[in-house]
Amino acid sequence: MRLEVRVSFAYGEREVLKSVEFTAEMGELLAIIGPNGAGKSTLLKAMVGILRPTGSVRLDGRDLLSMRPPERARLITYVPQSSFPEFAFTIEEFVEMGAYATRGNVEAALKRVGLWERRKEPVTNLSGGEYQLALVARALAQGSGAILLDEPTSHLDINHSLMVMELLKGLKEEKIIVAVLHDLNLALRYADRLVLLKEGEKYWEGTPEELEPEVLEEVYGVKARIAEVDGHRVLLAGI
Numbered sequence: 001m002r003l004e005v006r007v008s009f010a011y012g013e014r015e016v017l018k019s020v021e022f023t024a025e026m027g028e029l030l031a032i033i034g035p036n037g038a039g040k041s042t043l044l045k046a047m048v049g050i051l052r053p054t055g056s057v058r059l060d061g062r063d064l065l066s067m068r069p070p071e072r073a074r075l076i077t078y079v080p081q082s083s084f085p086e087f088a089f090t091i092e093e094f095v096e097m098g099a100y101a102t103r104g105n106v107e108a109a110l111k112r113v114g115l116w117e118r119r120k121e122p123v124t125n126l127s128g129g130e131y132q133l134a135l136v137a138r139a140l141a142q143g144s145g146a147i148l149l150d151e152p153t154s155h156l157d158i159n160h161s162l163m164v165m166e167l168l169k170g171l172k173e174e175k176i177i178v179a180v181l182h183d184l185n186l187a188l189r190y191a192d193r194l195v196l197l198k199e200g201e202k203y204w205e206g207t208p209e210e211l212e213p214e215v216l217e218e219v220y221g222v223k224a225r226i227a228e229v230d231g232h233r234v235l236l237a238g239i
């Protein structure tokens with residue numbers, strides 16, 4: 001499976017995405033990175049048709065943007081930045097809430113994220129990290145072939161961040177996974193490919209191994225060094 005993206009978008013007069021073009025394939029985790037305000041969230045919303053960009057988003061050649069929303073929702077799922085639910089659904093009800101969730105999918109999704117045993121508890125019992133896992137389970141229960149996640153590890157401690165990233169790593173063999181990541185070290189460690197946005201444009205694209213500190217300095221405006229620890233590349237910023 002292959003997702004081909006080429007989109008531009010403006011909020012009124014203000015151009016926020018300028019012909020951003022990239023391809024995401026099944027089997028790889030693609031991370032969208034870039035500074036605050038670069039257009040990362042706008043890009044995900046444009047890709048799922050919450051916003052109406054110009055250009056095209058093709059999943060195996062089919063243009064998602066020209067589909068009616070219900071048809072599109074079967075093919076691609078968006079996980080927004082986490083905000084805690086106000087109502088006390090059970091965890092199971094919460095995961096079932098998506099439009100295309102089936103019983104079997106809900107059970108498989110809850111088991112996948114390790115929340116099956118707790119499914120009868122109110123979702124408000126969950127910690128921030130566990131809630132993020134419930135959000136991923138809800139996306140999985142939709143059964144679509146592509147999942148886009150906006151900062152799935154924001155507000156999570158390092159342990160829960162790793163849990164979420166490991167989960168996404170396990171999913172990439174069966175789905176297209178695109179995640180906006182703020183934590184560049186998580187991106188370096190887990191992403192197979194990085195798309196770096198700056199002021200609404202794709203500034204750089206490549207593998208974590210190809211990323212040079214100079215590129216980060218140009219985009220983020222801080223001194224950056226990349227060290228190697230046990231074969232992993234680690235970013236040190238500001239020193």
Ligand SMILES: Nc1ncnc2c1ncn2[C@@H]1O[C@H](COP(=O)(O)OP(=O)(O)OP(=O)(O)O)[C@@H](O)[C@H]1O
Pocket residue numbers: 011014016034035036037038039040041042043
């Ligand atoms: N509803 C809106 N109306 C007008 N401008 C907006 C709107 N939403 C976002 N913007 C602007 O579009 C630009 C891109 O915002 P976006 O939220 O996509 O950036 P981001 O890269 O996700 O940032 P962050 O890392 O801070 O979440 C910003 O300059 C922002 O101010």
